[in-house]
Amino acid sequence: MLDINRISKTFNKGTVNEKKALNGLELHLKEGDFVTVIGGNGAGKSTMLNAIAGTWYVDEGSIVIDGIDVTRLPEHKRAAYLGRVFQDPMTGTAASMQIEENLALAARRGKRRNLRVGITAKERDSYKEQLKILELGLENRLTTGVGLLSGGQRQALTLLMATLQKPKLLLLDEHTAALDPKTAAKVLEATDRIVGRDALTTIMITHNMKDAIAHGNRLVMMHEGQIIYDVSGEEKKRLTVADLLHKFEEVSGGEFANDRMILA
Amino acid sequence: MNIMLLINALPGACAQGLIWGIMAIGVFITYRILDLADLTVDGTMCTGGAVCIMMMLSGYNVWVSLLVAFLAGTLAGLVTGVLHTLLGIPAILAGILTQLGLYSINLRIMDDKANQAINVDKYDLLVSLRYIKGVPIYKNTLFLTVLIIAVLIAVLYWFFGTELGCSIRATGSNPNMSRAQGINTDVSKIIGLMLSNGIVAFASGLYAQYQGFADINAGRGAIVIGLAAVIIGQVIFGRFHGNFAFKLVSVALGGVIYYLVLQVVLWLGLKANDLKLISAVIVAIFLAIPHLKEKYFSKPVKKGGASRA
Numbered sequence: 001m002l003d004i005n006r007i008s009k010t011f012n013k014g015t016v017n018e019k020k021a022l023n024g025l026e027l028h029l030k031e032g033d034f035v036t037v038i039g040g041n042g043a044g045k046s047t048m049l050n051a052i053a054g055t056w057y058v059d060e061g062s063i064v065i066d067g068i069d070v071t072r073l074p075e076h077k078r079a080a081y082l083g084r085v086f087q088d089p090m091t092g093t094a095a096s097m098q099i100e101e102n103l104a105l106a107a108r109r110g111k112r113r114n115l116r117v118g119i120t121a122k123e124r125d126s127y128k129e130q131l132k133i134l135e136l137g138l139e140n141r142l143t144t145g146v147g148l149l150s151g152g153q154r155q156a157l158t159l160l161m162a163t164l165q166k167p168k169l170l171l172l173d174e175h176t177a178a179l180d181p182k183t184a185a186k187v188l189e190a191t192d193r194i195v196g197r198d199a200l201t202t203i204m205i206t207h208n209m210k211d212a213i214a215h216g217n218r219l220v221m222m223h224e225g226q227i228i229y230d231v232s233g234e235e236k237k238r239l240t241v242a243d244l245l246h247k248f249e250e251v252s253g254g255e256f257a258n259d260r261m262i263l264a
Numbered sequence: 265m266n267i268m269l270l271i272n273a274l275p276g277a278c279a280q281g282l283i284w285g286i287m288a289i290g291v292f293i294t295y296r297i298l299d300l301a302d303l304t305v306d307g308t309m310c311t312g313g314a315v316c317i318m319m320m321l322s323g324y325n326v327w328v329s330l331l332v333a334f335l336a337g338t339l340a341g342l343v344t345g346v347l348h349t350l351l352g353i354p355a356i357l358a359g360i361l362t363q364l365g366l367y368s369i370n371l372r373i374m375d376d377k378a379n380q381a382i383n384v385d386k387y388d389l390l391v392s393l394r395y396i397k398g399v400p401i402y403k404n405t406l407f408l409t410v411l412i413i414a415v416l417i418a419v420l421y422w423f424f425g426t427e428l429g430c431s432i433r434a435t436g437s438n439p440n441m442s443r444a445q446g447i448n449t450d451v452s453k454i455i456g457l458m459l460s461n462g463i464v465a466f467a468s469g470l471y472a473q474y475q476g477f478a479d480i481n482a483g484r485g486a487i488v489i490g491l492a493a494v495i496i497g498q499v500i501f502g503r504f505h506g507n508f509a510f511k512l513v514s515v516a517l518g519g520v521i522y523y524l525v526l527q528v529v530l531w532l533g534l535k536a537n538d539l540k541l542i543s544a545v546i547v548a549i550f551l552a553i554p555h556l557k558e559k560y561f562s563k564p565v566k567k568g569g570a571s572r573a
Contacts, residue, residue: 053444079446092444094437097430105434108427109446115423118430161445 001201002029002169007051007061008225021047022058023225029169034195034202034216038209038244044225045205046087049171052203054078066168080110083162083200085155085175092158095147099138099157102146103127106161133197134160134190152183156190163194170195172204176211188215209241223251270531275396275406277527278520282409283391283471284489285519288497289416290463291490292515297424298436298456303359304344305464305490307366308337309483312465313472314373317380320473326390330469337465338458340366345454363483370480381477389473405474412470413516416463421509423459432456464490485540488547493518495550522546 009022021044029035037045051058052065054075062071065081086092093102104119104127124142131139134156138149146154155175162170172191176184188211195202206212212219218232219239228251231239287309294302312333319329340362347358374380384392391405401407423429434442435452442449464486472478497511497518504510529542 074448075443076446076448079444082444084444086440091438091440094434094441096437097433101430101433105430105442105445105447108431111446113427113431113447115426115428118425118427 001031001033001066002027002052002203003062003064004028004048004052005062005064007058007063009047009051009056009058021225022051024061025051025226027220027227029201029203031201032199033218034200035204035218035220036212036216037203037205037220037222038207038212039222040248043222045222046173047225048222049084049173049203049205052078052169053082053084053171081168083165083167083170085158085162085170085172087174087177089151089154089158089178092161093146093154096145098143098145099131099149100124100127100142102157103130103161103164106164109165130160130164133193135186150183152179152187155179155187159187159190159194163198163200166198166200168201170200170202172202174205174207177207191215209244213239213241213244221247221251270527273527273531274524276393277523279391279393279396279405279409279474280471281520281523282406282413282516283467283474283519284523285493285516286409286413286416286470287464287467287486288490288493288515288519289413289420289512290460290467291487292494292512293420293456293460293463295491295494296436296511297433298453298460300348300355300436300453300457301359301487302341302344302457302460303356303487304340304362304366304457304461305359306483306486307363307370308340308461308465309468309471309486310370310478310480311336311340311366311373311483312468313478313482314370314380314480315465316469317382317472317478318373318375320382320387320389321380326388326473330390330466333469334462334466337468338462340465341458341461342454344461345457348457349450349453367480374478374480378480379477382473384476391470391474392476393474409470413513417509417512417516420512424508428455485543488540488543489519489522492522492543492547492550495547496521499550499553 004025004027006024006026007022008020008024011017011019011021025044025048027048037048039045050056052063054070054073058071062069064070065078068081070078070081084092094105097105100119104123107123127142128139136153136156138153138157146157149157159175175191176187179187191204192215194200202216204216213236217236218230219236220227221229221244229247287305291302291305294300315336316329316333319332320326344358344362347353347361348355353361371378382389384394391408393405395403395405424433431442431447432452432455434445434447435449436456439449442452468482472482494515495518497514497516500521501510501514501517506514525546526539526542530536534542
């Protein structure tokens with residue numbers, strides 16, 4: 001479903017701030033794979049997702065989604081294949097528009113937008129139905145402005161928007177990191193429900209090692225713009241946080257396991 | 265100070281305010297919906313009038329002339345849009361560049377003259393300061409401008425409810441999210457700038473007819489008047505939390521209020537030449553109010569104060 005072939009990206013080339021963020025990264029996903037991604041700060045996790053989404057173009061390598069080479073496609077065209085949820089709850093929704101308007105925008109991802117009415121009565125009913133899966137009561141607040149929602153509600157809504165039209169690939173960039181633990185758990189539950197229901201191919205970045213182990217069928221660890229550890233199936237199920245911490249120390253000489261990871 | 269002088273001047277002030285209200289609706293599209301400050305309008309507020317008057321002097325029908333004025337405005341918006349999106353020039357600078365270029369173009373349109381007059385007796389004008397009083401209702405400028413505004417608001421209300429219109433609103437609200445939802449934000453911005461400048465040029469065409477001439481300086485400071493109308497409308501009618509159509513109505517009314525205030529100021533004895541300074545001061549004050557409120561009037565409540573809810 002996804003083939004990342006030896007991609008590289010260097011930011012601020014030729015300056016003192018030069019940073020090689022991706023370094024010949026290689027990753028291949030089968031249809032229905034749910035991969036969790038862990039790694040220290042600056043390991044290139046978010047950079048990898050941005051490369052897939054087309055926030056900028058990669059320097060080298062190619063990205064193929066379901067047989068379609070998207071390496072040279074601009075961000076808004078790749079969006080046809082991708083569902084995205086961001087770390088910052090403010091990023092994924094249009095605050096000045098209503099819940100149903102945001103959903104209607106997402107329902108038209110990858111389609112031509114012309115002078116047809118922006119949201120039909122039939123859509124409204126279906127959104128009401130679909131919002132129920134989030135279990136947040138948003139189904140009764142279709143015309144509420146998104147700016148009035150809490151961070152957790154906005155993340156859950158963004159998740160629904162990302163999957164309203166079944167994407168070929170769902171990209172979750174630490175989408176629960178900015179939420180309090182209780183809300184984060186709720187959004188993660190909703191994530192599991194939706195990903196499970198539609199058998200979505202998913203990449204989920206997380207700083208929480210327990211979450212990384214508990215969710216998905218595969219786990220990869222990144223370091224310095226490359227994947228250094230890749231487990232799946234039974235082996236992944238047997239993993240413990242201690243195993244991962246040990247692995248971290250092995251590759252980084254200890255500096256890796258910062259407080260945030262241990263506490264999480 | 266003769267109060268009758270003021271009262272007699274009010275219908276004319278209303279008519280001017282309504283025409284500038286149309287212009288302000290154009291500004292609303294860029295400033296509020298797209299979240300861009302577009303200075304192109306200082307040029308297009310002249311271009312529309314120049315095109316309209318020159319076409320009418322050449323014998324074209326008033327509606328055809330206004331349509332071409334609208335199209336000329338969209339063209340100017342297209343230039344700013346391309347400069348801003350495809351060439352990556354900051355929006356304000358892109359607008360200034362187009363506006364500056366338009367100065368030469370406007371002079372060319374007006375046959376290298378700074379001023380082109382049109383005689384209300386010889387040409388069939390849609391609006392004129394002579395059509396304020398003593399004309400049948402269907403010819404009355406106040407009635408016609410209100411009608412035009414009603415139609416314009418209806419069309420915009422429909423447009424911003426369509427898929428395309430929604431994508432433009434989303435672009436202004438959150439460009440990152442818009443791209444993630446497959447919206448080409450460059451195209452959205454260009455369409456918004458074209459529509460906005462088209463409406464401004466249309467208003468300019470009406471304003472030139474109203475005054476009886478097109479003038480190279482007609483657009484000077486237009487953005488400030490447009491912003492004034494948008495902000496006054498928001499400050500006075502914002503508390504009603506109306507829908508999109510209501511917001512556009514309040515922008516148009518903002519234009520009227522602005523001109524009524526100016527009329528009063530003039531009546532109080534200030535010279536017409538002082539108006540630009542007064543406009544700048546008024547807009548600066550209204551723009552500063554939200555900031556001042558936040559910074560100086562929202563101090564945290566002291567412990568044990570009346571904060572218990």
